[in-house]
Amino acid sequence: MGIQRVDNSIRVCAAFDSKTGCGIILFRENDKKGEKIEFSEEHRYGNVFSCVITGDTSEYKYYMLFDDKKTFCDPYAHYIEGFDKWAKPVDMASLRCRIDDTPYDWESDKRPRRKYEDSFIYTLHVRGYTKSPSSGVELKKRGTYSGLCEKLTYLKSLGVTAIEIMPSYEMCVLDNAGPERTNGVNMPEGSISRVASSARKVMVSEDGQIKDHANQRKKINFWGYKNGFYFAPRTAYAQAVDDADVEFKDMVKLFHKHGIEVIMQFYFDENVPQDIMASAIRHWVFNYHIDGVHLKGNGAAPLLIASDPALSDIKIWYYGFDYGRLYKGKAPEMRTLAEYRDEFMYSSRRFLKGDDNSLNDFIRLMLSNSPDAGIVNFICDYEGFRLCDLVSYEHKRNELNGENNTDGNPNNFSWNCGIEGKTRKQSILSLRYKQIKNALTMLFFSQGTPMLFGGDEFLNSQDGNNNPYCQDNATGWVDWKEASRPQGEALIDYVRFLSNLRFKYKILHESKPFKLMDYKACGYPDLSYHGTEAWRPDLSNYSHCIGMLYCGLYEQSDKEQDFFYVAYNMHWTPVKFALPKLPEGMRWKLLNDTENTEDFKRMQTLKDQENIECAERSVKILIGVGKPVTKNTKKRSSVNK
Numbered sequence: 001m002g003i004q005r006v007d008n009s010i011r012v013c014a015a016f017d018s019k020t021g022c023g024i025i026l027f028r029e030n031d032k033k034g035e036k037i038e039f040s041e042e043h044r045y046g047n048v049f050s051c052v053i054t055g056d057t058s059e060y061k062y063y064m065l066f067d068d069k070k071t072f073c074d075p076y077a078h079y080i081e082g083f084d085k086w087a088k089p090v091d092m093a094s095l096r097c098r099i100d101d102t103p104y105d106w107e108s109d110k111r112p113r114r115k116y117e118d119s120f121i122y123t124l125h126v127r128g129y130t131k132s133p134s135s136g137v138e139l140k141k142r143g144t145y146s147g148l149c150e151k152l153t154y155l156k157s158l159g160v161t162a163i164e165i166m167p168s169y170e171m172c173v174l175d176n177a178g179p180e181r182t183n184g185v186n187m188p189e190g191s192i193s194r195v196a197s198s199a200r201k202v203m204v205s206e207d208g209q210i211k212d213h214a215n216q217r218k219k220i221n222f223w224g225y226k227n228g229f230y231f232a233p234r235t236a237y238a239q240a241v242d243d244a245d246v247e248f249k250d251m252v253k254l255f256h257k258h259g260i261e262v263i264m265q266f267y268f269d270e271n272v273p274q275d276i277m278a279s280a281i282r283h284w285v286f287n288y289h290i291d292g293v294h295l296k297g298n299g300a301a302p303l304l305i306a307s308d309p310a311l312s313d314i315k316i317w318y319y320g321f322d323y324g325r326l327y328k329g330k331a332p333e334m335r336t337l338a339e340y341r342d343e344f345m346y347s348s349r350r351f352l353k354g355d356d357n358s359l360n361d362f363i364r365l366m367l368s369n370s371p372d373a374g375i376v377n378f379i380c381d382y383e384g385f386r387l388c389d390l391v392s393y394e395h396k397r398n399e400l401n402g403e404n405n406t407d408g409n410p411n412n413f414s415w416n417c418g419i420e421g422k423t424r425k426q427s428i429l430s431l432r433y434k435q436i437k438n439a440l441t442m443l444f445f446s447q448g449t450p451m452l453f454g455g456d457e458f459l460n461s462q463d464g465n466n467n468p469y470c471q472d473n474a475t476g477w478v479d480w481k482e483a484s485r486p487q488g489e490a491l492i493d494y495v496r497f498l499s500n501l502r503f504k505y506k507i508l509h510e511s512k513p514f515k516l517m518d519y520k521a522c523g524y525p526d527l528s529y530h531g532t533e534a535w536r537p538d539l540s541n542y543s544h545c546i547g548m549l550y551c552g553l554y555e556q557s558d559k560e561q562d563f564f565y566v567a568y569n570m571h572w573t574p575v576k577f578a579l580p581k582l583p584e585g586m587r588w589k590l591l592n593d594t595e596n597t598e599d600f601k602r603m604q605t606l607k608d609q610e611n612i613e614c615a616e617r618s619v620k621i622l623i624g625v626g627k628p629v630t631k632n633t634k635k636r637s638s639v640n641k
Contacts, residue, residue: 545614
């Protein structure tokens with residue numbers, strides 16, 4: 001399907017609603033009228049017309065399709081011109097589909113093909129990530145693919161192995177605004193657009209009222225979860241709008257060069273034909289070298305894409321899959337599918353804020369792993385509170401969205417630490433900062449693949465708005481000023497510490513689920529639970545603390561088979577944990593205490609090797625270091641004596 005140039009001819013294969021009066025309009029450069037060609041009956045196959053336009057067609061650069069009097073864009077077009085001015089009303093008849101793909105040299109580009117257990121995902125909005133002047137990106141590159149490339153060094157320093165970008169296929173970002181229910185609150189610039197006045201008097205119906213066309217309100221769909229032109233790159237995200245395809249490919253190639261994968265989000269509603277879904281994903285994989293897709297919307301998409309043999313080695317993310325139909329009872333050679341669910345998010349949030357009946361769900365999902373598919377874990381996603389707001393607000397503040405605060409999920413499982421919203425009270429700020437570090441520690445010690453939303457690592461806030469889908473302004477943009485402030489810098493360092501620690505030790509990012517058994521007869525299970533008494537955790541409904549022991553003896557690949565003990569105390573009072581005894585020759589040392597700001601920068605020896613006290617709402621990371629004394633070691637020692 002689609003229109004392509006073949007030698008000097010143009011091959012056409014397009015679907016229409018009608019069976020007569022259908023065709024194509026070919027345009028030369030700077031040609032507004034075009035040359036109209038109507039297809040004859042002999043080229044019709046059902047509602048599809050397929051033919052080859054011969055002769056010297058080299059002068060034609062663009063095209064549009066027509067069905068009777070309606071002119072429209074080809075849904076299979078690889079490039080569409082006319083949407084390059086962000087959030088500006090567009091006459092659909094003025095758009096142009098480009099015939100030729102721009103030649104591109106991929107050089108020696110190779111996909112990184114990271115395993116899920118070795119991955120760290122970073123989700124972002126291409127425009128929102130660098131659009132703010134605080135991003136430090138030069139003006140012409142802000143909010144573009146090129147601007148994103150400017151942040152590569154920073155992302156690499158965090159340990160990121162994959163970026164997940166929110167919808168970046170071409171679309172009209174203006175939606176009908178609907179009723180304005182703001183209770184007197186004006187929607188800010190960047191959330192609403194008004195259609196420019198027309199030469200003709202055009203009347204429209206809006207919310208049951210007849211209005212002049214010039215006064216029609218349009219809301220900006222900043223996130224982009226809507227149908228669009230799935231084969232074309234978003235031109236408004238390009239520095240050079242005529243070369244958005246090249247700029248996107250340059251971005252992918254650069255990230256691949258540095259070992260970072262590029263995953264694209266696609267939203268298909270239930271009415272999108274399966275052929276378009278499958279063909280679009282193939283197009284982006286083959287022609288743009290993306291490493292995977294996160295599918296949203298259409299329930300048929302996951303099985304369709306996951307069962308495509310040409311897409312068998314790309315990453316495919318969705319809420320869940322029918323593994324029986326896909327694998328037919330056999331284990332996959334490599335996990336390419338991943339479940340992208342919110343269960344870990346809710347369980348960790350409840351445990352973080354100290355809810356009763358939260359511990360058992362928390363420890364279950366901390367260890368959640370599967371041989372069939374990866375599991376993506378996150379504390380915050382694009383929808384819902386930012387991590388900074390999660391510890392600052394108990395109620396959403398979405399009035400600026402123009403829906404009278406009725407939009408967005410009211411169930412955020414958040415806690416404001418004592419004061420709602422912004423405050424200067426130091427005790428509250430310190431507690432919020434500690435809670436953020438607690439949340440990050442949970443995320444990076446979970447066995448699923450960690451995902452961090454861009455800006456959460458340095459206290460970026462949306463002022464309590466948990467659904468800024470229409471906020472193309474300071475609310476929806478990442479505020480990079482926070483990254484240069486002391487707490488922001490310290491939090492970035494903490495994420496680096498957690499990322500480096502996770503990937504240094506295999507026991508912290510396993511490919512298979514823990515067995516919770518001593519199956520190597522080494523005296524320790526691969527993972528075990530503890531509490532105020534070693535080996536006897538309190539798993540009651542009102543318990544808010546748990547100690548988790550990771551036994552490094554199960555990892556032969558690790559040069560240092562260190563033990564890890566992570567003590568989580570989400571209680572509002574201090575708790576003393578009893579430490580499990582290490583093998584002879586090893587000692588416990590403190591790696592980090594979220595109660596203290598600088599602890600993770602140096603390892604501290606513990607005088608007390610039997611107990612450790614955790615302050616209220618804090619997490620301590622201990623490492624057991626040294627060489628275990630074995631029977632062979634003792635024999636050699638006695639012989640030497």
